[in-house]
Amino acid sequence: MKKRFWIAGAIGFAMAFQVSAQDEKALKYASTITAADLEKHLTYLASDELEGRDTGEKGQKLAAEYLAEFYEGLGLTGPVDGSFFQEFNLSSVSYPQVNLAVGKQKLANNEDFIFIGDADMSKAAKTDLVFLGLANEENLSKVDIKGKLVGLWAIGSRAQTVVPEVMEAGAAGIIIVTMEGQANFDRMANWYKSLSGRGRLGFEQATKQEPIFLVSSDMMSKLFDTPVEILKEAAKNNPESIKSQKVNYQVKKNTKLVPTENVLAFLEGTDKKEEVLVISSHYDHTGIDSQGRVNNGADDDGSGTVAVMEIAEAFALAAKDGHKPRRSVLFLNVTGEEKGLLGSEYYSDNPIFPLENTVNNLNIDMVGRIDYEYQDAEDQEYIYVIGSEMLSSHLKIINEYNNITYTNLKLDYRYDAEDDPNRFYYRSDHYNFAKHNIPVIFFFNGVHDDYHQHTDTVDKIEFPLMTKRTKLIFHTAWDLANREERTPVDGSNTRGER
Numbered sequence: 001m002k003k004r005f006w007i008a009g010a011i012g013f014a015m016a017f018q019v020s021a022q023d024e025k026a027l028k029y030a031s032t033i034t035a036a037d038l039e040k041h042l043t044y045l046a047s048d049e050l051e052g053r054d055t056g057e058k059g060q061k062l063a064a065e066y067l068a069e070f071y072e073g074l075g076l077t078g079p080v081d082g083s084f085f086q087e088f089n090l091s092s093v094s095y096p097q098v099n100l101a102v103g104k105q106k107l108a109n110n111e112d113f114i115f116i117g118d119a120d121m122s123k124a125a126k127t128d129l130v131f132l133g134l135a136n137e138e139n140l141s142k143v144d145i146k147g148k149l150v151g152l153w154a155i156g157s158r159a160q161t162v163v164p165e166v167m168e169a170g171a172a173g174i175i176i177v178t179m180e181g182q183a184n185f186d187r188m189a190n191w192y193k194s195l196s197g198r199g200r201l202g203f204e205q206a207t208k209q210e211p212i213f214l215v216s217s218d219m220m221s222k223l224f225d226t227p228v229e230i231l232k233e234a235a236k237n238n239p240e241s242i243k244s245q246k247v248n249y250q251v252k253k254n255t256k257l258v259p260t261e262n263v264l265a266f267l268e269g270t271d272k273k274e275e276v277l278v279i280s281s282h283y284d285h286t287g288i289d290s291q292g293r294v295n296n297g298a299d300d301d302g303s304g305t306v307a308v309m310e311i312a313e314a315f316a317l318a319a320k321d322g323h324k325p326r327r328s329v330l331f332l333n334v335t336g337e338e339k340g341l342l343g344s345e346y347y348s349d350n351p352i353f354p355l356e357n358t359v360n361n362l363n364i365d366m367v368g369r370i371d372y373e374y375q376d377a378e379d380q381e382y383i384y385v386i387g388s389e390m391l392s393s394h395l396k397i398i399n400e401y402n403n404i405t406y407t408n409l410k411l412d413y414r415y416d417a418e419d420d421p422n423r424f425y426y427r428s429d430h431y432n433f434a435k436h437n438i439p440v441i442f443f444f445n446g447v448h449d450d451y452h453q454h455t456d457t458v459d460k461i462e463f464p465l466m467t468k469r470t471k472l473i474f475h476t477a478w479d480l481a482n483r484e485e486r487t488p489v490d491g492s493n494t495r496g497e498r
Contacts, residue, residue, distance in 0.1 A: 021405050025323055026478045029314040030406070030471045035463035037313075038470065041070075041306040042368075045283070046298035046458050053297060054287025055201055055336045056090065056258035063283050063305075064263050067333050070309055071265035074316035079266040079330070079352050086262040088346050090336065093118075094199035097252040100213055102129055102223045102245050110193040112219055114185075116159060117173070117212025120253035127172055131224055131242035133235025135162040142240045146170035149211075149247050151220060153235035154178050160498075163212060173211035173249070177220045185216035191452075194290035201258060201339040203346075211251055260335045262343045264352060267315055269328040269481065276328045276353045277481050278361045278438075279312075279473070280344065280429050281305045282337030286452060293454035298461055300451060303368030304443075305333055307470040314474055315481075325481035327359060334429055337365075341498075344429035348436055355433075359486040360395065361440045362477055363430035367469045368461040371446025373414075380462075382410035383469050384444040386425050389416075390494060392439035392487040399441055402475040407468050415444070418495055426498045434495075439487050443473055 044050075044066065050059035068084035078084035098109045107113050131151040132143050143150075150171040154162050159178055166174055179185060221228045224242055234242050263283065269275070281304030285297030296302070312331040318324070330353065336342030348355065367383065374380050389396035403409055415424045425431065430440040450456040480487065 023478070025318065026475055027406070029318045029323075029478075030474050032314050032317055033310045033467060033470050033474060035467045037310055038306050038466055039458070039461070039463050041309055042298060042302050042461065043458050045305060046296040046302040048294045048296070052287035052295040053283060053285040054198070055284045055339055055342070056092070056260045057287060059287070060260065060284050060335060064261055064335075067263040067283065067305070067309070071263075071312060071331065074265075074313055075320065076265040076267055076312065076316055076331070079264050084263055084265055086264055086347065086350075086352065087259065088261070088350075089204070090201045090258045090260055090339070090342060091204040092199035092201055092256050092258045094196070094254045095251055096254055097250065099124065099250045100247070101249070102247045105223065107219075110189050110196060112215065113175070114189055114192045114214040115212070115251065116214050117210040118208045118253070119173075119211045119251040120207045120209075121250050124248050124250040125172065126246070126248045129175065129223065129245040129247040131231070131234065131239050131244070132166065133231070133239040135166050139239050140169055142238070147172050148244075149173045149175060149249070151224065151242075152176040153220070153231060155180055155217070159212065159214070163210070167210055173213070175213045175215055175220070175223070177215055177217050180217055182216050182218050185219075188214075190290070198287070199254070199256070201336060201342065203342070204255075204257075207253060211249060213249075260343070262335055262347055263333040265312060265331040267312075267319060267325065267329045267331075269325050272326040273328045275357055275359050275486055276330050277359055277477060278330045278332050278433065279308055279364070279477055280332040280334060280361060281308045281364045282335070282343065282429055283333040284335045284338055284343070286338050289454055295452065295454050296457050298456050298458045299366050299368045299445070299448075300456060301337070301365045302458075303366055303461060303466060304364035307364045307367055307466070307473065308333060310470055311474045311477060315477075325478070327481045327486075328353075329477070329481055337429055341429055341432055344432040348432040355436050355438065358433070358438050360480050361430050361433035361438055362473055362480075363428055363433075363440060363442045364473060365428040365442065366445050367443055368463075368466045369445050369448050369450075370462060370465070371448050373446060375448075379410060381408075381465060381468065382412050383472065384415050384424075384446055385411050385413055386416045386442040386444060387430060387434060388441045389491065391434065391437060391489050391491045393490050394487045395439045395441060398479055398483075398487065399472075399476045402479055403472055406475045407472040409468060409472055425495055431498065434493060437489055437493060439489060441476070443469065445469075
């Protein structure tokens with residue numbers, strides 16, 4: 001799918017009359033978006049001093065202050081009762097003791113298994129581990145799971161889709177396989193180990209007694225003393241043929257509140273000021289890894305954050321020259337994205353401006369690098385565009401029009417698919433606007449070897465390309481903020497829960 005996508009009609013007209021179609025004001029203020037400014041801001045935000053901007057930690061707070069001071073210097077407004085901070089509390093949950101033993105095998109947390117559920121137990125539980133395999137009605141009729149730990153063979157499925165029905169059928173807990181290969185599991189286990197000391201962040205909620213353990217396919221084979229291929233077959237046809245095992249387990253839980261904040265800056269519009277365009281990024285990252293190395297997050301999402309800053313500056317300079325946008329613009333840098341899109345979820349559940357008046361969300365998450373797909377390509381001036389036509393037939397056309405008129409990037413839609421195995425649509429903050437039927441565009445450069453690694457550093461950013469990508473987003477935003485009619489919501493949200 002490495003090809004350009006052209007829209008007939010309006011797009012063709014724009015190509016034929018490109019020079020005359022350009023907005024001189026938009027060009028003037030787009031020129032204030034420079035590689036030098038992007039690099040200056042990113043050099044600070046992705047520095048070791050900010051310790052990886054982990055949610056609720058010192059570095060995230062320093063980043064928030066830097067953003068607020070920058071926006072205040074532009075003359076933008078803090079819309080949260082005069083403040084640039086939308087403050088809220090998250091709950092940090094840790095499990096200092098997680099024990100799991102099957103038969104005579106004692107398993108090690110974040111090595112042999114990963115605890116992905118929730119529980120708080122005063123004493124150890126003893127029961128049977130039974131093999132269910134697939135979580136379907138036929139298998140449930142063959143295996144007695146009530147009060148027992150249940151082995152699920154859910155390769156190709158997501159735990160969230162199969163766990164609830166098994167728990168509702170009376171299981172005491174679950175041991176689940178969701179991926180083939182020990183190497184894949186080991187990578188995930190190492191990631192969980194790096195997070196274990198800090199706890200899992202989320203919104204405060206009552207404890208669910210749902211002990212859920214993730215294991216590799218090889219480990220499931222060891223637990224049932226049965227070859228992998230036999231387990232695979234039994235999962236589909238005869239789960240009752242797999243002998244049950246004795247199991248005991250215990251989980252202890254700690255919780256603490258973690259204050260954090262979204263950063264919001266507001267530019268009021270003119271005749272359509274009640275309508276609001278939101279331009280967003282997440283400014284948090286993953287902090288310090290288990291080996292004490294700073295995950296600087298230059299691309300993820302330092303690049304999107306400084307892009308929002310430069311777009312805000314362009315709009316603010318235009319406003320100072322008497323060219324305020326017709327619609328209001330909210331520049332939104334959210335926290336907690338790396339913990340599960342938490343900051344954008346909090347904003348969409350507690351909006352400062354009514355969601356019905358929010359016309360669009362342009363979300364920028366990783367726009368500073370070249371990914372695997374393009375690293376050897378002759379033409380590397382691309383950007384992935386996700387979600388642009390799902391809710392509004394106009395939004396994709398508007399973005400393409402502005403690309404043809406001003407930047408001529410290659411707009412790649414390969415990840416804008418309901419069956420994208422990477423599920424990129426569900427993995428950034430636009431999701432929490434789209435679920436409220438607000439038309440969105442997610443701008444993204446794809447993944448690379450440094451994704452979520454301590455090697456995601458400023459020296460690897462492609463600043464000239466990043467500048468062009470940022471200018472495209474500015475021109476699309478300028479158009480959306482100033483056109484006569486807001487983009488209609490004439491599509492339906494065909495992509496459900498995360």
